[in-house]
Amino acid sequence: MNTLDIRGLRLRLPNTARPVLDGIDLTVARKETVALVGESGSGKTLTSRSVLRLLPPGAATEGSILVDGQDTLAMPPAELRRLRTHTAAMIFQDPRAAINPLRRIGDFLTESLRLNAGTPAAEATARAARMLESVGLSHTVLGQYPGRLSGGMLQRVMIAAALMGDPALVLADEPTTALDVTTQAEVVGLLDDLREQFGTGLLFVTHDLGLAAAISDRVYVMYAGRIAETGPAESLFRRPHHPYTTALLSSTPRLDAPRGRLTAIDGQPPSLQQKLTGCPFAPRCRFTTAVCTERAPALHPIADPSRQVACHHSDQLEKMTADA
Template sequence: MARNVLEVRNLKMYYFTSKGVVRAVDDLTFNLKKGEVLGLAGESGCGKSSLGFTLLGMPTPPGKIVDGSIKIDGREIVGLPEDVLRREIRWQKIAMIFQGAMNALNPVYTVGYQMIEPLLLHTDMSKDEAIDRAQKYLELVGLDPDIVYRYPHELSGGMKQRVVIASALLLEPDVVIADEPTTALDVVVQAQIINLLKKLKKDLGLSMIFITHDLSILAEISDRVAIMYAGKIVEIGDSEKIYYEPAHPYTQKLLASIPRLHEDVDKLEFIPGQPPNLIHPPSGCRFHPRCPYAMDVCREQIPELKEIDKDHYAACWLL
């Protein structure tokens, strides 16, 4: 059985704003196994990207980790000093493919200059050795190695995204977080990037958390899927179980809103209302104001994730 490369327990990360405390990541527990892709889905604002930055130990200010545990390859990183996180954890143990490749790359430096910086900081490589390694990883993601000498503005959107993917893999981290890597791309390039990530997973044995709001993309790449709503995971399990036997009403509604090619669907469904204010989240189950099956207990008590089938968990009083 594959070992866990990432173990998250009761993780809480809140934004301390002038208007109040935003509970963006609120008591999350999950594992990631070696060579596994965990898909993380949910509406915009549910805390997906906040979780990604929290796992790197760098929540966006004014965010702070207030409780919980993050273990990467058995090592606790919550509470480590910033210089230790920079020197020993980020990019060596856990790396991130950022959401906007256009923003992740500095327009005034060459691609190679930006790619080799972590190699020069974290290893004893010479500049020439670092350039050689950067070129090798550019080839790995399907790009010409001479791109190291070009500037970001000379590349297309898909090429920039491949550069960001190559940069995240340079130090061969145990865990890679892909934060909506296909969002700004057209559908043809999206398919190319998904196929690339699938190939890298197979060839390199990548362990990945793939963050997106597009469940159809997750169906292509994920081994397991976690559904997030209002800062909490409401359902997690094997991807086939989630897609064919969704247990939580939120998951059911999300899947019912997606067009199906080979099924006759009279009308696509939608979820009424809007995601809650996480400064003052609803009492009990956070989905109850929008749930068609809400009961009194849903308004009063917070449901816990419970195993409803082998390795399939959901947090709902109906279950």
């Protein structure tokens, strides 16, 4: 059984012309790292937050989200709190915004176990000390305030907090964005080690394709609230079959690339006030034909059964990459 199984997820917000998330299917197995990548506004963060039902006011959902076999969209509040404490946890993008600056680190780490799970304070504090040591921090951090710690240390605290309830699933929402390159590499390595050590499934949300390639087993590429392409990280980045994935890779800086301007993706992602009748990437795609503007492509398998792509002309890209 997968630790996360999202099926047919649709999410609508008030005063929008189309769903923010439109038929998302996504799975994460135990001990597996799955990357969710795409431009800002593609729906990555809302997908991850939907798992724990951390949704904006007025959000309406369809479909199912099974975490360890439990549908979080159908849970009563008390059961959802227990799931957030023990089964699934989230690492937010900005640790300084997620941790109360007026409370000590020890209070932040132990609060959920003490209040939601009824764990005695001494037992919760002992576990917090062990979790801090597992992420490379001293137990003395428990008595400090967030303002005394660097950004990298605070992100390690956030990871320790996510592991406090021994979760089956960790959702990491761009956890390295606010960090320098060196600290970023340390945090990515730490997440990978902890995934093996604790046996968790990891959904890693990022716009950094290089980072996704380095950390993930499988990748989902999102565009305009839909999955454009998915498959094993190594084969997807080596031979993409969706024009959007190809464009993203072409616009990624590389040390071995020729000097000059980076390749840019023309145009802008569609607005939420814009209804979509065909492929959402069609206005920006060089392969666009009449069928692309008339009918939305379904996610379908290609020659490699582990790969799926939502493109009417994926066979052209498959041939181009095979000939390259």
